[in-house]
Amino acid sequence: MSRRTPFDVAVVGAGVVGASAALAGARMGLRVAMIEARAPTPWRADAPDLRVFALAQDGIDLLAGLGAWDTIAAHAQPYRTMRVWDAAGGGALCFDAQRYGRAALGWIAEQGLLADRLWAAMQQAGVTLHCPRRVVAVEDQASARGDGEGDDRETVTLRLDDHSALRARLLIAADGADSQLRTLARIEVKRHDYGQRGLVAFVQCERPHADTAWQRFLPTGPVAFLPFRDGRCSIVWTLPDAEAVRLLAVDDETFCGELTRAFDATLGEVVAVSARAAFPLRRQLAERFVSGRIVLCGDAAHAVHPLAGQGLNVGLRDVIALRSLLQDAFARGTDIGSPSRLARWQRQRRSESAAAAWTFDGINRLFSNDAPLPTLARGHLLGLAGRIPGLDALLWKRAAGV
Ligand SMILES: Cc1cc2nc3c(=O)[nH]c(=O)nc-3n(C[C@H](O)[C@H](O)[C@H](O)COP(=O)(O)OP(=O)(O)OC[C@H]3O[C@@H](n4cnc5c(N)ncnc54)[C@H](O)[C@@H]3O)c2cc1C
Structure with missing residues (x-):
């Protein structure tokens, strides 16, 4: 041969x-x-x-x-806004496609x-x-x-x-x-093992996702809600290993309640959840x-x-x-x-x-941390980034590779 x-x-x-x-x-x-x-x-x-x-x-x-995008785009979900904020230190960042003259910041699609x-x-x-x-x-x-x-x-x-x-x-x-x-x-x-897992699932919230990708930083790791085409959100919840194992095992009602609190009920109550899985990070x-x-x-x-x-x-x-x-x-x-x-x-x-x-x-080190100094530092960083004109556009361009 x-x-x-x-x-x-x-x-x-x-x-x-x-x-x-x-x-x-x-x-x-x-x-x-x-x-x-x-x-x-x-x-x-x-x-x-x-x-x-x-x-x-x-x-x-x-x-x-x-020549592969058109058949994917027909079922993918654009996200037009992204909101990132810190639970403990305050401060927030907002990225908005319209401000950058774009139809979308990016697209969400499943593997x-x-x-x-x-x-x-x-x-x-x-x-x-x-x-x-x-x-x-x-x-x-x-x-x-x-x-x-x-x-x-x-x-x-x-x-x-x-x-x-x-x-x-x-x-x-x-x-x-x-x-x-x-x-x-x-x-x-x-290789460095973070001792964390990314818990993923689809969830239904009381309020619509508004074509927005949301991420709230918690001392245990960030929780992200990504808008999905069927109106649900796809979540990625970074958790310490043991917490991820526990949250995979709890019943749906307990899970939705804990997720609602972790996300500060930003989209109202989480009312339903799909099967869940967790990936070591x-x-x-x-x-x-x-x-x-x-x-x-x-x-x-x-x-x-x-x-x-x-x-x-x-x-x-x-x-x-x-x-x-x-x-x-x-x-x-x-x-x-x-x-x-x-x-x-x-x-x-x-x-x-x-x-x-x-x-x-x-x-991850700066945000997955509840010590006073990092908490203060990230509050200042996010606050500062939010106030410097044009910085959000620059950050987004780098992340989007444009
Ligand atoms: C929780 C979580 C959330 C994530 N979210 C995002 C996100 O929002 N955006 C983003 O950009 N990335 C995200 N990622 C990262 C993303 O999942 C990976 O970077 C991406 O899937 C890697 O793609 P890949 O094609 O390199 O590998 P893989 O998707 O792992 O594909 C490998 C392929 O190789 C095949 N294969 C394996 N071994 C063999 C073999 N011996 N012979 C032949 N075939 C083989 C497998 O069957 C598979 O098809 C996330 C990761 C995690 C854990």
């Missing part, structure tokens, strides 16, 4: 990041293979999954450029919708799909000195769990935070994003605290940068996996991801 014409790009993991990367390659006319462990569940509008994302503008522009639409787009664009399949071994001929010859030296060979194999000039590992490919490529990862950064012809993208490379709703957006920025690299190499007819190109991509993406991870880390 390894004698067959190699793929230009092989992607492992069809989450939003991997699927976007595969589609970016295919739309450029590259031969792309996708290896995904789990067949996607067909999306249903009336049964949204609990993993919901706030998508920033540059990620939306990427999906639009790949299942994005995955379903991107999967269909990959099929339509001619991506070769291997699913359900796992990679069992990776051989990077460039780093296996003396092994392989000619064309072989410029490819990576992937061996799959059905005993098949395929070769590619570039391998994109987008197989999530517990990336198996990262381990196979022997890339170390620095960690900061994680791979020591390298590139090894030979293997690149790590999305959560495989970096995981950040979800308090700013930026994890997926940072991953999509990896794809945006990778797409320009591929376009440039394709236009010049040069090697898409050339070490100097990949090294440039790595320098840019690793420093940006590290900056994002440490920024959210700092915000």
Whole structure:
């Protein structure tokens, strides 16, 4: 098999990041293979999954450029305002799309919708799909000195769990935070466990969400209410591990009561809640994003605290940068996996991801804290930010990547 014409790009993991990367390659006319462990569940509008994302503008522009956004937008919820405030220290920030001459600050969509639409787009664009399949071994001929010859030296060979194999000039590992490919490529990862979980659910409130993303900081962690298309809110409630475990187990009435108090009844009483789930929160950064012809993208490379709703957006920025690299190499007819190109991509993406991870880390430390000094400091910070003209627009532009 390894004698067959190699793929230009092989992607492992069809989450939003991997699927976007595969589609970016295919739309450029590259031969792309996708290896995904789990067949996607067909999306249903009336049964949204609990993993919901706030998508920033540059990620939306990427999906639009790949021809996938229109079918997502039809079921996504725009948010036009964002309110962020601190329970203990006072001070608040408000972001308003209208003030920035925009129709929306961003869009809310669930993982299942994005995955379903991107999967269909990959099929339509001619991506070769291997699913359900796992990679069992990776051989990077460039780093296996003396092994392989000619064309072989410029490819990576992937061996799959059905005993098949395929070769590619570039391998994109987008197989999530517990990336198996990262381990196979022997890339170390620095990890910090926050001892917190993100509890997610859909809730119905007495008052409408008003197309607004709300976030209230509490000493135990922030609670966010994101507007959803069916009138409910998708919540992300950051809690210490033990509290999250307790709140997963209490009955619906107790849960709604505690959530109403945590959110200060901002939208009135929380009157109903869906099934709940909680994800452990960690900061994680791979020591390298590139090894030979293997690149790590999305959560495989970096995981950040979800308090700013930026994890997926940072991953999509990896794809945006990778797409320009591929376009440039394709236009010049040069090697898409050339070490100097990949090294440039790595320098840019690793420093940006590290900056994002440490920024959210700092915000989490400052806000998830009821000591008097941090409480005073954040009250001043939010108050000051709210009073400096134009600062909200600047902050939003940075978060939205525009
Ligand atoms: C509570 C919470 C709230 C969040 N809210 C937001 C938000 O509002 N906005 C935002 O931008 N981000 C948010 N995030 C972050 C976001 O969830 C992640 O950053 C994003 O899902 C990562 O996408 P990914 O494609 O890199 O990885 P994943 O979504 O993890 O996809 C990995 C894919 O690889 C496949 N796979 C895994 N192993 C293998 C293997 N060995 N072989 C083949 N395939 C494999 C999996 O089946 C999966 O399809 C949040 C995170 C949490 C925990």
